[in-house]
Amino acid sequence: MDKTTASTRTRSGRKRSYRGVTKKSKSAPNKKERQSTKTRNLILDAAEGLFARHGLYGVTVRDLADSAAVDTALVHYYFGTKTEVFHAVFKRRSGTINEARMQSMSRYEEEAAGDLTVEGAIRAFLEPIFDNDRQNDRGWRNYSALVAMANNSQEWGGEMMSQYFDKVIHRLIDLLRKAIPGANDQDLYWAYQMFSGSLMVIQANTGRIELLSKRKCRSDDVDAFGERLIAYTSAGFKAICEPHESA
Template sequence: MMDNVAKSRSTAQDADLVENAWLDELTPPSTTRERLLDAAEELVARFGFDAPSVRDIAAAANVRLAAISETFGGLDNLTSAIVERRSPTLAKARLEQLADAQADGPASLEAVVAAFIKPLFARMEVSEKWRHFAQVSAQLGSSAQWDKRLGHFLEIEAPAFLAAMRNAEPDLSQEQAAWCFAFLMGAVASATSATGWVSQLSDGMVEENDLEGMQSELLVYVPAAIRAVAQAVDQVRIGTPLPNPPASTKTRDRILDVAERLFAAHGFYGVSMRKIASAAGISVGLFHYHFKTKEGVFLAMCLRRHPALNEQRWEILEIAREMPQSRERLATVIHAHLCTPASHTKRGGRGWSNYFRAMTTAIPSHGVYWLSTLRVIADDIMHAIVAETVSAVPNLSRRRAYLAYLFANGLVAFCYSGSARIERLSQGALKANDYPSMCEQVLRFHVGGVIGIAAVR
């Protein structure tokens, strides 16, 4: 009887939030403040926090250039207001659903995860503005600089969910719960960013705008992943790091080093050719001589490091192919994908750290150029990782393997962005640069999640 009451209450809440989301979507912004927030939110969602200029936002909002300083006091305050506007509303809805789930005692792990995921997806289903907010959240989670400044707004509900996860899964330690909550946030961010990368990679097998289907898979993947962390059964081997490219005084290499650092801090769309040239101490003309375009320097940056990373991944996949179909084989495949970068980031020097941060800031970005770059540097190895994932797990379809890859992208973005999220969630007990611990937990999480979705017919 109580289950039916709780279900009815949840259904009523869903109906209310859908109605309110429709009102939010259909009511045109009535003030300059709302128009600016909507315009800035959409631009940040697509291109990251550092890309939109005052002029870009004012033009998109169809307001005077001075309106931003008059309304918000400047671009920085407007950027903060984007995150502050919706995050309390979402946190409140999540906490209310969690409270309902716990009304008669500790909630199941499935109910805890649903309380986190469903309120966001319900709003996204009926409101393009909430889709933009979800994409803004993904941008925030992949940028260490912006996460440090605004990340706490996305963690208002974290203490209640960390406690609920441990009540549902008593074997989960405080530190493991913090890792799991961070991974949950990463997987949801990737599932809602809708960049088109995995749709392209899977030749349309995965439709990233299928929110209902994405939610259904996450509701299975995440509880199974958390239980795997609590059980602590999978081990990980961190490989030997590859060296940085040799130090060079050549102008071309100096430009690449500087570009790597700037892309790591500001993302692809937040960096200009002029910025790179100035930081490298050269003229824009000399930059053009070496690389022609910003796209050219970004691709050269990728081609300088990614082949060495992929070579190590291929070697690990060869080991996996010799193993019988088993959980250990899956763990080896996932190690190739998620954990190979850890050895370079931890022991391969600042250059590798900057490179992975530059790549993670690009993961939630939208744009034809970024997708075409991924095709050049990652298509073959990622298709191989998906194929080997299918080979390792009985009954796992290729579609679900691509979905698992999509969720894993969010884990990668969290793990290698340099975000301080894990330090906040663990109240300082864990460190963002503790790569052995991070790698151990992320491998267990993703192995468990993949096996979980494979078990669903």
């Protein structure tokens, strides 16, 4: 019943080794290395889409292989187990997007020069995400839907999300602490929790809002949700984090 260990064990119980990105060679990649990277990415692209839609257990190694148009043996050759493909999907993009968000927040902090606002901080945190959304890239869309699904799952919503995202979140909370003098930690953390839920349900792209609004709103309409999310969230943060007047 313990899915994690069950799925990372080989049938025989032995540990296997497998091809990563074929060493960190600084020299120009030869033909084989280029092919490796290409195949690896084909698999990751396919996995991103399938896992986002059906979750880890709803996808088989054959599904992955078929969707990537490669042989099942290659999936094992490059990644080992199915669970390792799942983790590799998270790893591939999270570094990039987190770096962009760290930079965006640092840039904002410099520009604001001591005069930080809640809106400004939230905007700096979100802007790199919206940039990606605007590209309308299938891969990015799938990745963010996958993160959204994982976030609300008991299996991955705790430790795994913390592992990948706590650093950027603590950076945001630091900015907000400066923007709202006297804010206390519990209020800040709960407000962030509610904010993250809003962001995630939007990124999940389930088509729900189309149904609820009878097509008046569209899930992937960044121009519609971007400014609204910033305004809604900023008002929420202020409402519960700004110290109330009391003796």
